[in-house]
Amino acid sequence: MKTVLLFALTISLTDLHAQYHYLGSAQPLDNQCVLLTPDEPYSEGIAYNTNTIDLGSDFVIDFDIYLGDKDEGADGITFVMHTDPRGFQAYGTYGECMGYGRWNPEYAYGSYIAPSLAIEFDTYYNPTQNDPENDHMAYLENGTNYHFVDVKKPVEPGNLEDDRLHSFILRWDSSGKTLRVWLDDVLRVEITKDLLNKVFSGNTNVIWGFTASTGRKHNLQYFCLKRFAYLPNTKPEHLAFGSGFY
Ligand SMILES: [Ca+2]
Ligand SMILES: [Ca+2]
Structure with missing residues (x-):
């Protein structure tokens, strides 16, 4: 009987990690963590949750992110939500584009994810992207x-490549059309905009996950799930409160 129970537990843990689509260098780690890039040059990794998210509901997403241990490393992580026609195969360009974007919006070439929005955690200064010199976060x-x-x-x-996990919390208020992002318990980014209609053409089902890449400079980069939950009174009927994507 014990053997059977152990077997069932093994299956259930495997299933937890099976809830992501992995592209490039992304792969599951222990303890609900997912590797995005190894500490190597010219890597790109993307992990999408297999369940789409409902922008018609309020939700909170709570992860730890790790951006490396070298202040001069690169390039960073983005949290992305998208309705790109390529679905779970959508990817952006490596290096300074962090697996999300493209080199320059004026250039025709380079793969990028769209329609989409992203929150970037950018650890490398690229004048070509009009980056601030220090590590930064931004809405894209x-x-x-x-x-x-x-x-x-x-x-x-402040420096994000400090060999520490950083708490990333994103909260979507669908009726107020407001997206708020906390890093290490400080509200850093707040966007009030009709994202559902202005970005996603009214499509409430969006794919979500994380992208990251390295270039000539590099860092180990990964994320760890802590919580996903639809908030009370707005949850889709097919999901129990707090059931999330565990
Ligand atoms: Ca840094
Ligand atoms: Ca950059």
Whole structure:
């Protein structure tokens, strides 16, 4: 009987990790963590949760992210939500584009994820993307990494490549059309915009996950799930409160 129970437990743990689609260098680690890039040059990894998220409901997403131990490493991680026609195969360009965007919105070439929005955790200064010199976070749209001066400026939370896990919490308020992001318990990014209609053309089912890449410079980069939950009164009827994607 014990053997049977042990076998069942093994299956259930395997299933937890099976809930991601992995692209490139992404692969499951222990303890609900997922490797995005090894500490090697020119890597790109993407992990999408196999369950789409419902933008018609309120939800909270709570992860730890690890961005490496070398202050001069690169390139960073993005949290992405998208309806790209390539679905779970969608990817962006490596290096400074962090597996999400493209080199420059003026250039025709380079794969990027769109329609989409992303929160970037950028650890490398790229003047070509109008980056601030320090590590920064920013809201991005439609596979464009470039920081236009007329949109919300990147924020600088300090060195992110400090060999520590950083708490990342994202909360979506569907009725208030507000997206809020905390890093290490400090509210860093707040966007109020009709994202559902302006970005996703009214499509409430979006794919979500994390992208990351390295270039000439590199760092180990991974994330760990802590919690996903639809919030009370707005949950889709087929999901129990708090059932999330565990
Ligand atoms: Ca840094
Ligand atoms: Ca950068």
